[in-house]
Amino acid sequence: MGFDFPNSHTRPYPHLNDARSLPRQCESGVQMSSNLNGDISEVxxxxVAEVASVMxxxxxxxxxxxxxxxxxxxRVGRSFRVSESDVNEYLKGSFFQTG
Structure with a gap:
C-alpha cells in the first residue's frame, strides 16, 4: 500500500546517467548539432528558463x-544550455497547416 519509492541511486532519466551512454561529442565536450557547423564561438x-520564455x-x-x-x-554541470539556433529550428519544424 502506498508509493514504491526507488532507491536513492536510481535516476529518473537513466539515459543521462553516464557520459559513455551519450552520443559522440566533439573534443570540447559539446555535442554538435546539425546546424552548428563545427564553430561554437558564435553560438x-x-x-531552460530563457527557452521557456521564448517558446x-x-x-x-x-x-x-x-x-x-x-x-x-x-549539459553544463547539472544545468542544460540550448543553442538559440536549435530553438529556432525546433519552432520552425513545429509549424503545421490548419484548415
Whole structure:
C-alpha cells in the first residue's frame, strides 16, 4: 500500500546517467548539432528558463523536450544550455497547416 519509492541511486532519466551512454561529442565536450557547423564561438546558448520564455511554455515542458531528445542541449554541470539556433529550428519544424 502506498508509493514504491526507488532507491536513492536510481535516476529518473537513466539515459543521462553516464557520459559513455551519450552520443559522440566533439573534443570540447559539446555535442554538435546539425546546424552548428563545427564553430561554437558564435553560438548563443540559452538557459531552460530563457527557452521557456521564448517558446511561451513552462520550464517543465522544455525539460520534457530535452529529455526526449526532441530539443538538443549541452549539459553544463547539472544545468542544460540550448543553442538559440536549435530553438529556432525546433519552432520552425513545429509549424503545421490548419484548415
Amino acid at each position: 548563443k546558448f540559452l538557459t 511561451r511554455v513552462s520550464k517543465m515542458t522544455v525539460y520534457r523536450l530535452l529529455h526526449s531528445g526532441e530539443l538538443p542541449a549541452v
